[in-house]
Amino acid sequence: MNRPGHPDAWTGAGFETVAIHAGQDPDATTGAVVVPIHPSSTFAQDAVGVPRGDYEYARSANPTRTALETCLAALEGGSVGLAFASGMAAADALLRTVCRPGDHAVIPSDAYGGTYRLFAQVFAQWGVEYTPVPLDDPGAVAAALRPGQTRLLWCETPTNPLLGVSDIAVLAELIHAAGGLLAVDNTFATPYLQRPLALGADASVHSTTKYLGGHSDVVGGAVVVADPALGERLRFTQNATGAIAGPFDAWLVLRGAKTLAVRMDRHCANARRIAALLAAHPAVTTVYYPGLPDDRGHPVAARQMRDFGGMVSFTLRGGEEAAVEVCRRTRVFTLAESLGGVESLIEHPGRMTHVSVAGSPLEVPADLVRLSVGIESVEDLVDDLTKALATLA
Template structure:
């Protein structure tokens, strides 16, 4: 059932295409079939054929995705879920009990924050927030003996703060906690948290992994067998699994992840150059800029600096909203990581739920998910929108 060990030592692109699946022995199909089945014929009572009995527990299309995800993160076990939040909730219930404590980024993804503030808190798991780019602040937020998870997003959303994965893994492990890294923004191609000491990698595979804005999904990847066993038990017991059609689409997306990320980065760098020289832009936020406070850490732990760019405009909120409404190629919309370029106003859109809290974002901020279109078209579109 597992093939990932055959692919150790191979390059990222090779693993993305070959790791999770060998051509079907019956037909020779080079791509995993969509196993649209809920149950499986057994060889006698309790005699499972290759371990499959019921598709909540395991499905061959999902297995192919899970093994590919593990191979791309340098892990040994991957788990695919119906959404990123389903992955996160399953992880928390696998590793925490009421009375435990988690340290979250102080600008965590809104859905993650809501999960901890409304769902896990009601269940008895508490959280404290700390800035990811301040190792001492994260250490100070840990409650000795009670903190089970230190949760990291790097880069963060939408201010693109950078957390030092290696340093924070040390801080977490010193306190007897695990480091969880949400690798959604960077993707497996640009960043390898497990190699830097993280214990668990989380993805919303909806974003760069799937990459085509056509499927919602989530993933967890680990290296530790005992950890994998706990997560696998809870994945099955809770049941928020990826269906075979979703798994197949996500797998299809992953095959071109490296190519797409290179183009996302190429285009983002050109967008950053344009914005940096524009008189109406007061600040450009991108980890690739030498003046970004996290630039040195990002350069050390990321292959390139990603496709997400945020910027602040001179005319305040009114101007920020106008820019968002005037683009023609950049689509006004939430989410990120797809082939198409997106623009949004975090204060009114993705981050509206944190208005008035410590997580509030500047009103003059615009966030871009730079797609893989022709760069000159994207630059012309932004130039026109900035007026």
């Protein structure tokens, strides 16, 4: 029998059940069915060096954060989950744990701008080399690997913002043969749509700011790993560097995770409708959405994902100025960075989220628009985009 709060305690239960119950037993003292927010920075000890339970100081562990970490580990099917102050803090902790000066990493050729900046401007100065590669091309990945030196293959699938899809099982086989680890940024897919660890990945990374939080009211990150030993090494890094999720932030993400499944079903349904609208519109040149049958990543996405997600990107015949104009015109789609909230957002990656890759090999198309399709009435979303695109046709 697994002890309450262990990630395996709900093995065999449905995703929705796990999201609501894993790590979230009713409070033993009061019977409260919602995990309390524990703001205390320190915890009383029964004797010198004898803590009363698992908690001494809140940087090392906090009961609210423990509940979230247990839930995330269960949702991803991992052994250890760790919650951080942001998605970039989670990525940084994993890199610090796995890589050393002189090591090499492979990253997507269309990686998220913040991830590219972390490799190019932070870890490169520390002596970690990196090679951008189209991860949907196994031959290119194999050619970029350096056996004995490549410690990490960093994968995003789907990618941000071009929605590229990579075969996680194939990448896991390639990097493991080279002696390295596979980390998958699972932010866009969420554990509801995709389980990287079950496909052979060593770590699943999230910006919990996005779909897991789901309401654009919290910033956070997480790493879930399959190997308990790697999990303990990460736990040491988390404690040593201190970029932890605070108790209120952890509570907000935990609350958001409870409704992840129902929200993602709606995000996906709305995104399919929006992608179909854009694919048929004369002002649109390309639609990036793995749910479209003719999308390059569709076959792999259909095999390894439950559904295709709520993110849609597209390019316009009028070029960069047309893209900027469409972003300006929408009313239901709010012009803002970030993604994954209940409200729909629109942005111009080249001037907003991905400005950090301008002039680099990862530069995004200037005429690209990215949508985070929310859970509003899909008819309102269709009407909003139709009006914004009207004079561009």
